[in-house]
Amino acid sequence: MGSYSTSEVLNAAAVGVHHPALRLHELDLKGSMSVEELPTTSGLENGHQAPFVIGVAGGASSGKSTVCKMIIDQLCDQRVVVVTQESFYYGLSDEEMIHVHDYNFDHPDAFDTDLLLSCMEKLKHGKAVDIPSYDFKTHKSVSCARKVNPSDVIILEGILLFHDSRVRDLMNMKIFVDTDADVRLTRRIRRDTIEKGRDIIAVLDQYSKFVKTAFEDFILPTKKYADIIIPRGADNSVAIDLIVQHIRTKLGQNDLCKIHPNLYVIQTTYQIRGMHTIIRDAATTTHDFIFYADRLIRLVSMYKHVSIFLFYEWCLEFHCGK
Ligand SMILES: Nc1ncnc2c1ncn2[C@@H]1O[C@H](COP(=O)(O)OP(=O)(O)O)[C@@H](O)[C@H]1O
Numbered sequence: 241m242g243s244y245s246t247s248e249v250l251n252a253a254a255v256g257v258h259h260p261a262l263r264l265h266e267l268d269l270k271g272s273m274s275v276e277e278l279p280t281t282s283g284l285e286n287g288h289q290a291p292f293v294i295g296v297a298g299g300a301s302s303g304k305s306t307v308c309k310m311i312i313d314q315l316c317d318q319r320v321v322v323v324t325q326e327s328f329y330y331g332l333s334d335e336e337m338i339h340v341h342d343y344n345f346d347h348p349d350a351f352d353t354d355l356l357l358s359c360m361e362k363l364k365h366g367k368a369v370d371i372p373s374y375d376f377k378t379h380k381s382v383s384c385a386r387k388v389n390p391s392d393v394i395i396l397e398g399i400l401l402f403h404d405s406r407v408r409d410l411m412n413m414k415i416f417v418d419t420d421a422d423v424r425l426t427r428r429i430r431r432d433t434i435e436k437g438r439d440i441i442a443v444l445d446q447y448s449k450f451v452k453t454a455f456e457d458f459i460l461p462t463k464k465y466a467d468i469i470i471p472r473g474a475d476n477s478v479a480i481d482l483i484v485q486h487i488r489t490k491l492g493q494n495d496l497c498k499i500h501p502n503l504y505v506i507q508t509t510y511q512i513r514g515m516h517t518i519i520r521d522a523a524t525t526t527h528d529f530i531f532y533a534d535r536l537i538r539l540v541s542m543y544k545h546v547s548i549f550l551f552y553e554w555c556l557e558f559h560c561g562k
């Protein structure tokens with residue numbers, strides 16, 4: 241990597257937030273990189289701009305909704321909608337209601353993930369959808385669904401959002417809110433007793449029987465899928481500022497695409513950021529500059545949807561008869 245230490249390139253690429261997705265193998269800039277793999281921000285193929293989808297997962301009462309609210313407040317000039325995973329809880333049957341204390345609301349099977357996927361598919365394609373409303377008192381969906389209109393940004397929030405790969409694949413950015421277990425439990429007791437009117441013994445029973453185990457078995461293992469981990473949740477305003485900054489950059493690119501319909505913006509990857517860092521550095525050797533500049537130009541000129549270079553077939557006949 242020429243005269244660059246790993247930490248220099250890492251510093252240039254990382255944005256300051258704990259970023260588990262940044263791995264050394266991604267900095268193998270000279271390795272093969274398929275142009276086909278590079279997405280663009282242009283949504284021209286289907287005539288509308290695909291929304292920027294953010295997934296926010298983490299334990300119950302970790303502060304997910306509060307983090308979402310802070311992001312929305314800062315993105316005040318954008319159309320943002322929040323879709324919560326809890327809207328997709330299966331309603332309990334009469335039989336299940338009798339044994340409600342034995343029902344595991346923290347298991348992946350408690351959610352109608354197929355319905356969530358179909359709602360998200362519609363939203364992603366610019367269609368309004370009816371999102372079910374869930375009642376934590378009756379443990380059932382209520383009849384008045386919530387109409388959600390297509391937006392620039394969709395925030396998907398819920399404890400088990402990173403569990404199913406089909407749901408993860410919908411997301412442009414995955415955030416895990418990482419709050420200590422004792423803080424989560426304290427907040428849960430306060431919320432469930434005061435806001436949901438539940439009995440404290442039942443809250444503690446549910447926690448030790450299902451919530452704690454499900455966190456360890458299903459939620460914590462999905463932390464590895466996160467692009468960004470926010471320690472301390474909403475208290476971490478630095479992380480939230482950086483996330484909002486990143487979203488603004490992405491949305492800015494979408495805006496450019498709206499103004500210039502023939503503009504394709506190749507989405508930044510760590511490889512691209514690393515190459516930019518290298519070619520901008522005055523200490524870069526001529527050889528490295530040519531190598532990385534060439535790679536960057538190739539990415540632009542070879543992109544499968546960008547027909548900026550027209551090719552004509554010519555048949556040349558030489559005097560010698562060839
Ligand atoms: N940083 C914080 N400091 C104090 N209380 C908080 C903080 N973040 C969240 N809370 C409170 O904790 C409870 C759970 O937070 P919430 O954002 O709803 O978590 P989640 O969506 O993960 O269940 C709420 O009553 C909320 O007001």
Ligand SMILES: Nc1ccn([C@@H]2O[C@H](COP(=O)(O)O)[C@@H](O)[C@H]2O)c(=O)n1
Pocket residue numbers: 299300301302304326329345346375376377379398399451
């Ligand atoms: N009828 C229900 C449904 C869910 N829960 C609990 O809610 C928690 C998830 O919600 P957050 O807002 O905290 O993410 C989860 O731990 C379920 O146990 C419930 O108690 N009753």
